[in-house]
Amino acid sequence: MKIIFLLILVSLLIAIGFLAAFFWAVKSGQYEDDYTPSIRILFDDKNEKKRD
Amino acid sequence: MRYDESHLLPHWTHLNLLKNKCDSMNNIAPIKENSEQSISSTCYHCGEDCGNVNVMLHDKRFCCQGCKMVYEILNENDLCQYYDIDEQAGVSLKGKKQAQFAWLDDELIQSQLVDYQEDTTTKTTFYLPSIHCASCVWLLENLFKFNEGILDSKINFVKKEIYLTFDNSKVSMRQLAELLVSIGYTPEINLGDLDKSQRKKVDKKLIYQLGVAGFGFGNVMLLSFPEYLGLDEINAAGFQRLFGWLNILIALPVVFFSGKDYLKSAWLSLQQRNLNIDVPISIGILTLFGRSVFEILSGAGAGYLDSLAGLVFFLLIGKWFQQITFNHLSFERDYKSYFPVAALLKNGETTPIQNLKRGDIIIVKNKELIPADGILMQGNGSIDYSFVTGESDAVDKEKGDQIFAGGKQLGEAVEIQITKTVSQSYLTQLWNDAVFSKEGLNQHNQTQFLADKVGKYFTYVILTIAFLTLFYWMTIDVGIAVNAFTSVLIIACPCAVALSIPFTFGNAIRILGKHGFYLKNTKVIEQFQQVTAVIFDKTGTLTLTKNNSSQEKNDDTITYQGDELTEAEKQGVLWMVSQSSHPLSQRILGLLKDEVRSNKELHLSLDDFLETEGKGLQVTVNQQVIKIGSAEFTQNKANDLANVFLQIDGTTKGFFTIKNKYRQGFETILNFYKNKNTIHLLSGDNEKTRKELEPHFGKNLHYFQSPKDKLNFTKKLQSQDERVLMFGDGLNDAGALQQSDVGVVIAEDTNNFTPACDAILDAKSFFQLPRFAEYMKGCLRLVYMAYGLAFIYNIIGLSYAIQGELSPLIAAILMPASSITIVLFGVFSGTFLAWKLGLGDKNHQSD
Numbered sequence: 001m002k003i004i005f006l007l008i009l010v011s012l013l014i015a016i017g018f019l020a021a022f023f024w025a026v027k028s029g030q031y032e033d034d035y036t037p038s039i040r041i042l043f044d045d046k047n048e049k050k051r052d
Numbered sequence: 053m054r055y056d057e058s059h060l061l062p063h064w065t066h067l068n069l070l071k072n073k074c075d076s077m078n079n080i081a082p083i084k085e086n087s088e089q090s091i092s093s094t095c096y097h098c099g100e101d102c103g104n105v106n107v108m109l110h111d112k113r114f115c116c117q118g119c120k121m122v123y124e125i126l127n128e129n130d131l132c133q134y135y136d137i138d139e140q141a142g143v144s145l146k147g148k149k150q151a152q153f154a155w156l157d158d159e160l161i162q163s164q165l166v167d168y169q170e171d172t173t174t175k176t177t178f179y180l181p182s183i184h185c186a187s188c189v190w191l192l193e194n195l196f197k198f199n200e201g202i203l204d205s206k207i208n209f210v211k212k213e214i215y216l217t218f219d220n221s222k223v224s225m226r227q228l229a230e231l232l233v234s235i236g237y238t239p240e241i242n243l244g245d246l247d248k249s250q251r252k253k254v255d256k257k258l259i260y261q262l263g264v265a266g267f268g269f270g271n272v273m274l275l276s277f278p279e280y281l282g283l284d285e286i287n288a289a290g291f292q293r294l295f296g297w298l299n300i301l302i303a304l305p306v307v308f309f310s311g312k313d314y315l316k317s318a319w320l321s322l323q324q325r326n327l328n329i330d331v332p333i334s335i336g337i338l339t340l341f342g343r344s345v346f347e348i349l350s351g352a353g354a355g356y357l358d359s360l361a362g363l364v365f366f367l368l369i370g371k372w373f374q375q376i377t378f379n380h381l382s383f384e385r386d387y388k389s390y391f392p393v394a395a396l397l398k399n400g401e402t403t404p405i406q407n408l409k410r411g412d413i414i415i416v417k418n419k420e421l422i423p424a425d426g427i428l429m430q431g432n433g434s435i436d437y438s439f440v441t442g443e444s445d446a447v448d449k450e451k452g453d454q455i456f457a458g459g460k461q462l463g464e465a466v467e468i469q470i471t472k473t474v475s476q477s478y479l480t481q482l483w484n485d486a487v488f489s490k491e492g493l494n495q496h497n498q499t500q501f502l503a504d505k506v507g508k509y510f511t512y513v514i515l516t517i518a519f520l521t522l523f524y525w526m527t528i529d530v531g532i533a534v535n536a537f538t539s540v541l542i543i544a545c546p547c548a549v550a551l552s553i554p555f556t557f558g559n560a561i562r563i564l565g566k567h568g569f570y571l572k573n574t575k576v577i578e579q580f581q582q583v584t585a586v587i588f589d590k591t592g593t594l595t596l597t598k599n600n601s602s603q604e605k606n607d608d609t610i611t612y613q614g615d616e617l618t619e620a621e622k623q624g625v626l627w628m629v630s631q632s633s634h635p636l637s638q639r640i641l642g643l644l645k646d647e648v649r650s651n652k653e654l655h656l657s658l659d660d661f662l663e664t665e666g667k668g669l670q671v672t673v674n675q676q677v678i679k680i681g682s683a684e685f686t687q688n689k690a691n692d693l694a695n696v697f698l699q700i701d702g703t704t705k706g707f708f709t710i711k712n713k714y715r716q717g718f719e720t721i722l723n724f725y726k727n728k729n730t731i732h733l734l735s736g737d738n739e740k741t742r743k744e745l746e747p748h749f750g751k752n753l754h755y756f757q758s759p760k761d762k763l764n765f766t767k768k769l770q771s772q773d774e775r776v777l778m779f780g781d782g783l784n785d786a787g788a789l790q791q792s793d794v795g796v797v798i799a800e801d802t803n804n805f806t807p808a809c810d811a812i813l814d815a816k817s818f819f820q821l822p823r824f825a826e827y828m829k830g831c832l833r834l835v836y837m838a839y840g841l842a843f844i845y846n847i848i849g850l851s852y853a854i855q856g857e858l859s860p861l862i863a864a865i866l867m868p869a870s871s872i873t874i875v876l877f878g879v880f881s882g883t884f885l886a887w888k889l890g891l892g893d894k895n896h897q898s899d
Contacts, residue, residue: 011274019264027256032208035208036208039186042186
């Protein structure tokens with residue numbers, strides 16, 4: 001049963017990791033504009049490289 | 053403001069300019085036509101009909117030199133992918149002269165526009181209203197290909213903003229602005245942009261708090277599982293202790309970071325000897341936390357930390373749900389958002405308008421705004437004050453006349469000598485009134501909010517029950533007494549009550565927003581219910597303003613009857629009415645603008661334009677004399693139907709019927725409010741409309757009201773214990789809107805300037821007002837019903853609590869269950885009510 005101590009520790013660390021990731025995402029402004037990225041993702045880079 | 057340079061163009065381009073303006077106003081993306089590219093009749097760049105204009109390059113056809121030029125620029129920089137993403141994506145440049153940005157070289161202005169600077173790396177934000185498609189995003193994010201000084205550019209499509217990072221040793225802000233202009237994206241910069249304190253700061257604290265609460269809720273629940281399931285085996289192995297300790301550790305940030313605002317608000321309200329809803333919430337939170345910590349540390353039980361984390365999490369979700377931002381709207385604007393940044397001095401230099409001094413002579417061109425009070429020195433002034441004073445007709449000014457800031461010059465360029473600085477001008481002085489200061493804001497608002505009223509009684513009732521329970525058990529067993537006492541405080545925590553308003557009203561704001569009625573926050577819904585007096589502005593609020601009649605679809609208030617006109621005649625008439633600021637001319641302009649859609653640039657020869665004040669217009673087009681005007685002016689017999697006659701070469705071709713210029717449904721709305729409240733009309737205009745409006749308003753008609761008068765009138769009503777609802781539209785209403793309990797701005801185009809207010813109503817939805825009012829009233833009733841539901845849950849919970857038998861498990865089920873019930877009830881019943889009232893369909897223009 002001692003293994004549960006380790007498991008709890010790991011699960012908490014992972015949860016804290018996700019919380020940190022969430023903080024980082026908010027801080028870096030990812031939630032400020034939730035529309036433009038949906039346009040941006042459709043841009044075709046290949047086309048551009050060919051022309052260069 | 054828009055930089056309109058139409059005065060610099062030959063007259064015939066007015067026709068196209070009007071059309072372009074019209075398109076950009078409606079924000080219509082260029083129509084894609086699946087035509088073969090080779091014989092396309094539309095412009096490769098902007099997609100407009102080329103007519104008989106033949107501007108060709110690389111087998112591509114353009115509607116004007118401007119579009120061709122943009123194509124060339126893009127081609128040179130290898131950016132023609134622009135046209136692959138969205139076909140004909142460009143913004144038509146036809147007839148638009150480049151706006152001037154010389155004033156961006158001014159260091160003071162520059163420093164105010166910079167968001168961030170380190171060494172030579174500078175960041176700035178521009179508002180580009182012409183962003184409309186994916187191609188725009190692509191091109192603007194590839195801006196660095198034009199100039200190596202541009203390090204990065206990012207677009208926010210919804211806000212239509214570009215975030216530029218550039219090296220200011222290689223490229224100046226002015227060059228950036230001019231580059232944007234050259235590819236068709238003219239930045240709009242107004243005085244308000246310079247004021248950093250006015251910029252919206254995104255408050256991310258709530259999001260962080262929500263994240264922490266969610267994290268806490270999930271993990272505490274997980275660690276409480278053995279407790280829920282009664283796994284004695286695990287508990288026996290010493291885990292219970294560990295889990296308890298971990299739970300306390302996780303709950304600490306939930307209480308003191310996520311729940312901070314509730315504790316703080318409760319503390320403040322206690323200091324003011326007042327009880328708001330946050331007081332019982334905070335009592336609940338602290339009791340939950342205290343008792344849980346005690347139980348865990350003493351080994352008596354598992355505590356209620358899961359319920360605590362859940363409570364905070366739900367409360368914060370509610371808070372977040374009611375914070376709705378409408379990206380394109382601002383409820384905080386003052387005159388600065390309407391005023392330009394710089395003025396053109398007579399000596400050709402530009403200067404920031406804050407630097408204008410007494411005695412400076414400035415040049416104001418056609419359709420430009422007058423930035424400060426002054427005296428007309430040169431030229432014929434014809435000034436449109438409709439937005440500022442509510443006068444519907446343009447005012448003619450002669451040399452030596454006093455001119456007030458805020459008006460727009462129509463016609464030729466004039467020279468004005470400044471007599472007062474911008475902030476001391478007649479109009480802008482209004483903002484020096486106390487009502488615009490922070491204290492003024494807090495003072496006049498006497499609305500009692502439901503949640504706080506409930507919070508007060510709730511606290512008393514709960515404390516009474518808790519202490520009664522305590523005293524009852526004290527005589528029997530102290531342990532049970534404390535247990536029951538804290539249980540009552542825990543279970544009675546008004547979580548459901550606190551959630552009802554955010555979810556019901558938050559949902560209502562979203563629904564109303566879809567129908568063109570944008571509320572500043574959920575409090576406005578309650579403020580609406582307490583209104584006792586309603587004030588209407590006239591010009592622009594009850595009536596349509598000059599240029600917008602054509603925006604109303606199927607505008608049937610103006611019709612033409614008579615012989616069909618040729619294209620040349622139509623364009624001739626269109627040109628002449630566009631020269632006149634008379635309201636009737638503007639209405640006809642609105643009618644014809646829709647008809648004259650083709651881009652054929654007929655080279656009309658226009659001569660001898662003559663406007664006879666108050667009678668009519670006359671012009672010679674291709675040797676034909678066109679006259680439009682009154683019956684007398686065109687030697688016709690007056691009849692009831694005809695307002696304006698059209699005569700060509702002495703023969704009457706037909707007449708225009710212009711019925712009324714009031715907004716659709718205004719009578720219904722007046723009657724709706726008349727039934728319950730007193731209604732008043734405050735107009736800056738003359739008394740011409742008194743007879744028409746008397747049946748509606750009776751004696752409550754007030755004309756010749758200055759912006760200050762309107763403000764004072766509102767104050768007077770409030771001092772008579774009235775709660776005032778004000779409908780306005782322009783800067784002249786700004787004071788009254790601010791002073792009133794609820795200020796609603798009617799906006800033709802929500803992207804344009806609106807003065808500070810509590811709600812913005814899209815003019816297209818004006819007729820729906822009674823329905824909106826009905827809906828808001830219904831939503832308040834739903835909140836009462838939700839309170840009823842919460843009451844039932846509380847009774848159940850309390851029946852356990854006063855017996856001292858509230859187990860953590862019952863709390864963990866009951867508290868979230870009541871919260872979720874309230875949330876679902878608020879959202880679903882609110883949506884159902886909207887549907888019942890005919891607000892269910894998203895497409896609000898259909899009915």
